[in-house]
Amino acid sequence: VVRRRLLQRYEHQPFISCLAGFYSCRWKRYQRRRTEPGKCCCKTRECVFFPLLVGAFCFSLVFLYLWGEVKNDYNNFDWYNYGKLGFWFLWSLVLLVVAAILFTYVTLLLVLAMCLLAEGQQLYLHWSHKIGTFLVLGFSITALFILSILWGDQWKTVCLSFQITAPYLHIGAITIMVLLSWPVALHAIRADKKVVQVIIVGPYLAILLFLFLIPLGMYSPCIREMGTLGPKPALIGHRGAPMLAPENTEMSFQKTIEHGGDGLETDVTISYDGVPFLMHDSTLRRTTNIKEVYPNDSAQNAALFSWDTLQELNAGTWFLKDKPFSCMGSLSRADQNQAMNQSIYKLSNFLRLADSQNKLVIFDLYRPPEKHPYRNSWINRTLEVILNESGIRPHLVLWLENNMRSFVQSVAPGFQQTMGSKAPVEDLLMDNIVKLNLAYTEMSSEDIRKYAEANITTNFYVVNEPWLFSLAWCSGAHSVTTNAVHTLKNLSQPLFLMTPQQYNIMWILTDLTSVLLISLIFAL
Template sequence: MPVTRLKLGKLKVVRRQLLQRYEHQPFVSCLAGLYGCQWRRYQRARAQPGECCCSKVECGSFGLLILTFFLSFVFLYFWSEAQNDYNDFDWFNFGNLGFWFPWSLVLLIVAAALFTYIALLLVLAVCLLSEGQRLYLHWSHKSGIVVTLAFSVTATAILSDLWSKEWKTLLLSLQVTAPYLHVAAVSLMAILSWPIALHFFRMNKKVRQVAVLGLFLSVLFSLYLVPLGMYSPCIKEAGTLGPAPTLIGHRGAPMLAPENTVMSFEKAVEAGGEGLETDVTISFDGVPFLMHDSTLKRTTNIAEVFPNRTHLDASMFTWTELQQLNAGDWFLSRDPFGTVSSLSAADRSQAQNQSIPSLVQFLEVAARSGRLVLFDLRRPPLGHPYSLSYINTTLQVVQAHINSSQVLWLPSEDRDQVQAVDPHLQQTSGEKASIQELTDGHITRLNLHYSTMSQQQIRKYQSVNISTNLYVISQPWLYTLAWCAGAQSVTTNSIHILSNINKPLFLMTPEEYSLMWILTDVVSAFLITAIFIFHWWRERGLPFWSGSRQTHENGPYSKFRTELSDVWSISSVTVRPDLRSMPTSPSTPHLPTITEE
C-alpha cells in the first residue's frame, strides 16, 4: 500500500512536469519558427546533455550573427552620433551629385532597421538556447546577416575615408554616453549568463567548458574595468560647473529660416542668441554681401534667372544682379533640417520672399539688437576689381555701421594693419597657438571646431583672458560637453533648442559615478554567480553518495527517464478496487497522449 501511494504521487509529479513542458511548446515553436522556420515540433530537437547546442555550421552562423550585431551596432552608434553634422553631409552630396536628397536620414533609417533585425535574431537565438533547443538558422536569415555585415563594413569604411573627423565626434560622445553604455553592456552580460551557464554545465568536454567560460569571463571583467579608464569633463565636483556657453547663430537660425538672410538673423535674435555668425563676399562692384558658398547654385534660384552662369563665382556678379535672385524658396522646397512643417504660414510666406542681404543689412540687425557679430571673409578670385582691397572695403563698412567692440574680427590677412586701424575690434583666431603668440597678436578669442574640444586647453586660454568659441554645435549632448569643458560660447544651427537647456544633460560628481559603476558591477556579479549556481544545482541534482563521480547518466535526465518508465509500469501494481474505480480527473489527461520530442 505505501509503495502504491508513493508511485501514484510520483505519477502526479511527472504528469505535472510533462504538462508544463507541453503547454510551453507553443512559445518554443514560435521562437524556432521565427529563427529557423521550424514551426512543427518534429522539425526541431533539444540539446541533450553532453551535446553542443548546434552543429559546426550553425555554430559558425551564430558566431557570424554575434559579429554582425556588434559591427552593425558600431556603425549605428557612429552614424547616430554624427547627427550634429548631417547638414554638412547632405550638402556635400549635393555638391557632388547636383541634386538634393536627405541621404543622412535615409542612411540612419537603414542602419537602424538592419540593426533591429540582427538584434531580434540574436534575442531569438538566446531564447532558444535558454530553452535548451538546438539552433538552426534559416538560409534567408543567413543571407540577411551577410547583407547586414557587408553594409555595415562598407558604409563604415567609406564614411571613415570621406569623413574621418566623425570618429573624433564618436570619441567625444563616449564622454557622455559611456556610463550608460557600461550599465547596458553589463546588464546584457547578466542576461546572457543564463543560456551560457545552462550549456556550460551540460558540456562533457573540459576544453569546451574552459573556452566558453574563459571567453565569457574575459569580456565580463573587461567591462567591469572599463570605468577606470573613462574621462569626462561632466564628472566634476559639485559647485565647479561654470556658466552656460552663450549662443551664436550660425548663419542666423538656419532651422527656422533660410540661412544668411535677414529673416534668419532676426529669428536668431528672437531665440536668444548673443551673437550672429555669417560669411561675407565682395560683389563685382564692391558691395560686401552674405554668401557662404563660392557659387550661388545651392541657396538661390540662379538656374532660373541666369541659367548660363550657375557655376560662376558669386563675387563675379554685381549687386544689382544679386538683388534679382530669390534666396528663400530653396529652403521651403528642400527643407534641409526637416523643420519647414513647424513654421507658421506667415513665416513660410516671409521665407519664400527672402533676398541676398548686404553686409550693411546684417550689421544693422546686430546693431539694433546689441549682438556680437562674427564672420568669415572670402577673398575674391584673381581678376576681381577688389581682390587686393577687399579687407579695407569690408572694414570701412563695419566701422560705419556698428560699434567695433561688437565685432569678432576673424580674417587673419593683414591682421596687424587692421588692429592698428581699429584697435577696438575683438581680434579672433581660428587656429590654436601658444599663449605668447596669441597675446602678441592681441587675440582675445579663439574660434575652434568642436572636435578640438579640450577642458585643459580652454582653462589655459581662459587664464590669460582668451575665451573660446566652439563651432558648429547643434546637438544637446555636444552643448552639454562644451558647457562642462568650460567653453565661453558656441556657434549653433539649433539656437532655438539649445537656448532652452538650463542644465547639462549629464553631470555627476566623482563619488556618484564611482557608486554607480561599482554598484552595477557588484549587482551583476551577484546575479551571474547566482545563475551559475542555480544551473549547477539543477543539472547535477542532489549529491550522489555511492562514492562515484556523478555524471549525466545518473543525473536528473536519467532519473527523469527512469520515472517515465515507472509511470508506464505502474499498471502492473496491485491497486485497491475502490481506487481503481475512482473517476479520472479532467485536469490530468492520459500520459500516452503527451510525448517529448
C-alpha cells in the first residue's frame, strides 16, 4: 500500500497537474487533495501566507506603476546617482526591468493559486516560492519607501497620470473582478454556513459596487467636448535636443531647430575671465573630457576655468560613450562624427543662432562661486553679452532670473519677464510678469486658466512623455520644455482624447458586461 502511494501520480487531468506542479514544485510522487465542502482551502500555515502573496502582488504592482509613470524623469534619477557614485549608468532602466520581472513572477504565482482554488484544490506553496515572495514584498516596500524619502515629488506625477489613465485602470479593475468571480462563487457555494458565505461574498460585492460608481468622481481634462481643445503647446528644447546630440552644444540646438522646436532652453555659467558659456553641471566631469586633459582639476567648479582652457575640452565624446537616455535611437555616421567634435558653446553664439532662426530663449543663470571675479557682477556681465555682443532681439528673451529684476527691466524693457514659481495674479502683474516657468508637477488646468485670463502664459518643464504632453495640451498649457522635441512634434492630437459621451458609453458598457458575466458565473 505504501509503495502504491509513493508511486501514485496525478489523475489524468494535465491542467491541474501542471498548476500544482508549478505552484508546489511537486510533479511526480504527490497525491492531489481536493477541498471538501465547508473546509478551508488550505492548511493554517498556507492560510497565513496567502495574504502575504496578495500583499506582494499589490506592492509590486504599485511600484511598477509608479516607476513606469515616472519614466519622464529617468534622466534626473540617473543624474542623481551619477552625483553620488561618480560614474554614469542607466540605473533607471535596470530598476524598471527588475520591477517588471518581480511583478511578473509574483503575478504568475497568484494566478496559479487562483486557478487551483477555482478547481477546488488545496494550496501548498513551495518553500522556494515563499522565499521569492518575501523578496518581492521586501524589495517593493523598500523601494517605495526610499523613493518616497528621496524623490517624493514623483507621487505627484502618479496623481497626474491618473487624470489620463484612470478610465483605463477602471476597465482593468473591473476585468480583474470578473476573473475573481469564479473562485469567489465556487467557495461561497461550497461553504456550509451562511455567515461564511456572507464573509466571502460581502467584501467582493462591496468592492465591485465601489468600482461601478467610481467614474462619478473621475476627472480628466482630456475628456472634453469637441471643439473645446486649445492650440498645441509650443515646444522648447531642453538644453537643445539631448536625445539626439550632446546637451548644450551647437549641434543640440541645431537639432531642435531642424525638428521644428519653437524655443531653446539652456544653462549659463560665467568663466573666470568673464565669458558666459553653456553648462548645466557645477563641474565638467560628466559632459566633457576634463578627466583626460586636466585630471587633477576634474572636481573643480566649471566657473573657475578660463575660456581658453574651456575651449580645449571636447563636449561630445561622452554622449556616444554614456548614451544618457534609454530611448535614444541610433545616430547616423555623419551625426556621430559631428557629435564627437562638439565643444563648449558660448552664450553669445547661442543667442545669435536663436536670433537667426527667430527662436525664443530661456536660461537658468548660475551665480559664480566665492572669490570669482564676477561673483557680484554676474547679471551685469550677462546683460552686456545679450544686449551688446549677441544682437538678439529683446522680445525673444524670456528673462527668468529673479535677482535684480527691476534693474533688468530698466535696461532691457523688451525682455519677456518670466517667473519660476506660482504667485497671486496681482503680484505677477505688478512685476510685469508675462510667463510662468513651472515644474510639470505643479500643472493645474484651473491655475492655467486663471493666469491666462490675466494674459500670463504658462510653460512646464521637463515634459518628455507623450501622455504628459497630452495632459499639458488638454489642460491649456502655452508651452513645454522638453528633451523630446523630435517625438512630441509629431503628435497631431492629445493621446486618450475623448468626448464625455464616448466615455459614458465605455463606462456603461463595461459595467453592464461585467454584471452579466458575473451573474452567469454565480448562476452556474
